Amino acid sequence: MAQLPKGEIAPSDGLLPLVFNSSDNSFHAYVHIPYCLTRCGYCDFNTYTATELGDTSQSEYFQLVIKEIDFAKDVLEKSGSGPRKLSSVFFGGGTPTLLPAEDLISIFKHLVDVFGIEAGSEVTTEANPDSVDEEYLQALKEAGFTRVSFGMQSAVPEVLKVLERTHKPENVALNVSRAKTVGLETSVDLIYGTPGESLADWRRSLEAAIEMNTDHISAYSLIVEPGTKLARQIKAGEIESPDEALHADMYELAEELLTEAGFSNYEVSNWAKSPTLQSRHNVSYWESKDWWGFGPGAHSHVGGVRWWNVKHPAAYSERILSGVSPALERELVDQENRNIEKVMLEARLARGMDVNWLKENGFGEAKVLSELIADELVDGKALIGGRLVLTLKGRLLADLVVRRLLGF
Numbered sequence: 270m271a272q273l274p275k276g277e278i279a280p281s282d283g284l285l286p287l288v289f290n291s292s293d294n295s296f297h298a299y300v301h302i303p304y305c306l307t308r309c310g311y312c313d314f315n316t317y318t319a320t321e322l323g324d325t326s327q328s329e330y331f332q333l334v335i336k337e338i339d340f341a342k343d344v345l346e347k348s349g350s351g352p353r354k355l356s357s358v359f360f361g362g363g364t365p366t367l368l369p370a371e372d373l374i375s376i377f378k379h380l381v382d383v384f385g386i387e388a389g390s391e392v393t394t395e396a397n398p399d400s401v402d403e404e405y406l407q408a409l410k411e412a413g414f415t416r417v418s419f420g421m422q423s424a425v426p427e428v429l430k431v432l433e434r435t436h437k438p439e440n441v442a443l444n445v446s447r448a449k450t451v452g453l454e455t456s457v458d459l460i461y462g463t464p465g466e467s468l469a470d471w472r473r474s475l476e477a478a479i480e481m482n483t484d485h486i487s488a489y490s491l492i493v494e495p496g497t498k499l500a501r502q503i504k505a506g507e508i509e510s511p512d513e514a515l516h517a518d519m520y521e522l523a524e525e526l527l528t529e530a531g532f533s534n535y536e537v538s539n540w541a542k543s544p545t546l547q548s549r550h551n552v553s554y555w556e557s558k559d560w561w562g563f564g565p566g567a568h569s570h571v572g573g574v575r576w577w578n579v580k581h582p583a584a585y586s587e588r589i590l591s592g593v594s595p596a597l598e599r600e601l602v603d604q605e606n607r608n609i610e611k612v613m614l615e616a617r618l619a620r621g622m623d624v625n626w627l628k629e630n631g632f633g634e635a636k637v638l639s640e641l642i643a644d645e646l647v648d649g650k651a652l653i654g655g656r657l658v659l660t661l662k663g664r665l666l667a668d669l670v671v672r673r674l675l676g677f
């Protein structure tokens with residue numbers, strides 16, 4: 270089985286050797302905002318505090334992104350991709366809401382001026398619960414944002430302390446309620462499996478999130494990322510290792526309480542109150558649609574070309590200001606790797622995958638499929654109906670199911 274190709278150095282003009290046009294021509298924008306007030310001990314996202322960045326200025330950042338938007342339009346035109354109206358926009362970080370609302374709005378308006386946007390598109394920003402107020406949310410709503418995703422992580426102060434989260438827990442409910450009042454959809458991110466967190470703590474966090482009446486919840490098991498402060502603390506014995514044996518119970522509790530409260534799981538880590546409240550932007554990633562990622566370290570995927578920008582904000586700024594593509598490396602995704610990625614991403618969706626497609630493309634031999642059913646990882650009934658759908662146990666072991674389907 271072929272592995273994904275290695276990245277090659279991206280050309281300075283950024284031109285794309287487009288391999289194919291995406292199936293539905295939909296186009297999505299991700300805007301990375303690489304700033305946080307402090308770095309949480311578990312986080313290895315491409316984000317920087319003011320102390321780490323020295324004199325690299327946050328106040329001018331939006332102008333750099335605006336230049337990359339112009340650059341993107343030019344590259345797409347010259348590469349023969351044609352005009353692409355946006356179908357969703359997502360501001361992520363870092364902490365996008367550390368910037369003034371006007372900066373996010375300027376970037377969004379420029380995206381719309383340059384590309385246009387389909388009516389009814391989803392426009393989301395991530396937010397730290399401490400970094401917005403009613404006025405900020407109102408300004409976003411008036412400018413056309415539709416959704417805010419808050420980094421809640423936990424409702425339990427001791428757990429937040431281990432994670433080094435600095436936000437006030439009460440600000441999550443307050444800002445979810447404010448966002449709903451001004452007419453924005455809401456989501457909250459939760460983390461389970463923090464060292465020292467009990468099943469009762471996790472229940473408390475889930476109940477608190479449900480109580481807020483949010484439209485959407487993402488729940489991630491804590492990953493101890495190498496190189497983070499948390500990893501060092503665990504290695505030094507200052508913090509105990511996460512109790513992996515609890516993870517399955519925690520995931521099952523999430524499924525139970527969220528289903529009872531009217532949420533439906535649509536991807537392994539994501540639950541929504543109704544199909545229209547799913548994150549359409551994230552679904553576009555899982556369906557391998559075309560998107561342009563703006564900002565340092567952002568990844569893009571257009572017409573079978575995948576590339577990623579230079580990571581540091583200073584290097585990004587230097588390239589953008591000298592009119593050079595911020596892309597560092599890129600790779601062409603051929604049909605075989607496209608198929609592999611499709612299995613990796615779509616098997617995680619609750620709607621599952623078409624079994625005929627799997628068979629036609631060399632995945633899921635009859636023997637593998639019957640073993641997955643015997644191991645209770647795949648729903649036997651759905652399979653008879655032509656869909657490969659994970660069971661609850663399969664969702665917990667989604668990576669294993671994917672490896673078995675791919676024959677890795």
Ligand SMILES: C[S@@+](CC[C@H](N)C(=O)[O-])C[C@H]1O[C@@H](n2cnc3c(N)ncnc32)[C@H](O)[C@@H]1O
Binds near residue numbers: 313364490491
């Ligand atoms: C960019 S952050 C969200 C916005 C904002 N920076 C915040 O944290 O409040 C995206 C989400 O990734 C999740 N996350 C980050 N690092 C993680 C890790 N090591 N393990 C599991 N989830 C993680 C958190 O739930 C976080 O809310």
Ligand code: SF4
Binds near residue numbers: 308314316362420
């Ligand atoms: S606020 Fe979010 S992006 Fe920033 S360090 Fe914490 S988890 Fe990472």
